[in-house]
Amino acid sequence: MNENNENENVCIPKNFAQNVIDSIGDPIIVIxxxxxxxxxxxxxxxxxxxxxxxxxxxxTCHQATHRRDTPCxxxxxxxxxxxxxxxxxxxxxxxxxxxxENNESIIDVVATPIxxxxxxxxxxxxxxxxxxxxMQEKIALQKSxxxxxxxxxxxxxxxxxxxxxxxxxxxxxxxxDQLGYTRDELLKMSPIDLxxxxxxxxxxxxxxxxxxxxxGIFETALLRKxxxxxxxxxxxxxxxxxEDPMILCIARDITERKRTEKIL
Numbered sequence: 039m040n041e042n043n044e045n046e047n048v049c050i051p052k053n054f055a056q057n058v059i060d061s062i063g064d065p066i067i068v069i070x071x072x073x074x075x076x077x078x079x080x081x082x083x084x085x086x087x088x089x090x091x092x093x094x095x096x097x098t099c100h101q102a103t104h105r106r107d108t109p110c111x112x113x114x115x116x117x118x119x120x121x122x123x124x125x126x127x128x129x130x131x132x133x134x135x136x137x138x139e140n141n142e143s144i145i146d147v148v149a150t151p152i153x154x155x156x157x158x159x160x161x162x163x164x165x166x167x168x169x170x171x172x173m174q175e176k177i178a179l180q181k182s183x184x185x186x187x188x189x190x191x192x193x194x195x196x197x198x199x200x201x202x203x204x205x206x207x208x209x210x211x212x213x214x215d216q217l218g219y220t221r222d223e224l225l226k227m228s229p230i231d232l233x234x235x236x237x238x239x240x241x242x243x244x245x246x247x248x249x250x251x252x253x254g255i256f257e258t259a260l261l262r263k264x265x266x267x268x269x270x271x272x273x274x275x276x277x278x279x280x281e282d283p284m285i286l287c288i289a290r291d292i293t294e295r296k297r298t299e300k301i302l
Contacts, residue, residue, distance in 0.1 A: 065166040074098040103135045118149035144170045196289040204228040218263035234259040
C-alpha cells in the first residue's frame with residue numbers, strides 16, 4: 039500500500055483501520071515505535087483526551103496518556119512499547135493514566151506488535167481498559183481483611199470460625215493459647231472434637247439453630263490438649279466469608295463465673 043510517504047507504514051488502508059478501531063469501546067492507539075508518535079487513535083481515545091488533537095503526527099503516547107514529555111520507564115511505569123520491541127510479542131502492564139483534568143485512572147494496557155515480513159516491529163497497537171473500580175474494590179477488600187485479621191488476632195477471647203460442615207477455617211492465637219493446640223492442629227479438628235462429651239452431641243443441633251436463626255448463645259466446655267476442660271459461653275453468628283457462609287464463634291472463659299455460682 040502506498041497512499042503517500044506519511045502512511046507507508048500503515049499495513050491496511052488508513053480509513054478502514056480507523057473505522058475498525060472506532061468500533062471498539064476501549065481506547066486504542068497505534069504507535070510508531072521509532073519515535074513514540076501516534077499514527078492512529080480511536081474515537082474512545084479522542085473522547086478521553088479532548089484538549090489535544092491526537093492525530094497531528096506530533097503527539098507521543100506518553101504525552102497522550104501520562105501528560106509527560108519523556109517515555110515511561112521503570113520502576114513505576116514500565117514502557118510497554120520498549121518491551122514489545124525487545125520481545126516482539128504482546129505484553130501487558132498496569133499504568134496510571136491522566137485525563138484532561140489530570141484525574142488518575144488505573145489502566146490495564148495491552149500492547150501488541152505489528153511485524154513486517156522480516157519480523158521487525160513496524161507499529162505497536164495499545165489498548166487501554168480502565169480497571170480503577172476493580173482495583174479500588176480490591177484495595178478496599180484488602181484493607182477490610184487486614185482490619186478483620188487485626189481484630190481477630192487481638193481480641194481478648196478465643197475466636198474460631200468454621201464452615202457449615204463443622205470444619206475449622208480460622209482460629210485466633212487466644213484460642214491456641216487457651217486450649218494448648220497449635221493453629222495447624224486446631225484447623226484439623228471440628229467443634230465436635232473440641233466440645234466435651236456431654237456437649238459434643240449437641241453440636242449438630244446448635245449449628246442448625248445458628249443457620250436458621252442467624253445467631254446463638256450457648257454454654258459449653260472445651261477440651262484442652264492436656265485433657266482438662268474450660269467452661270465457656272459461646273456466642274456464635276452467621277457471617278459471609280468471601281462468598282461462603284461461615285459460623286463465627288467467640289468463646290468467653292466463664293471459669294470464674296462458674297466458681298462464683300458454686301459459692302452462692
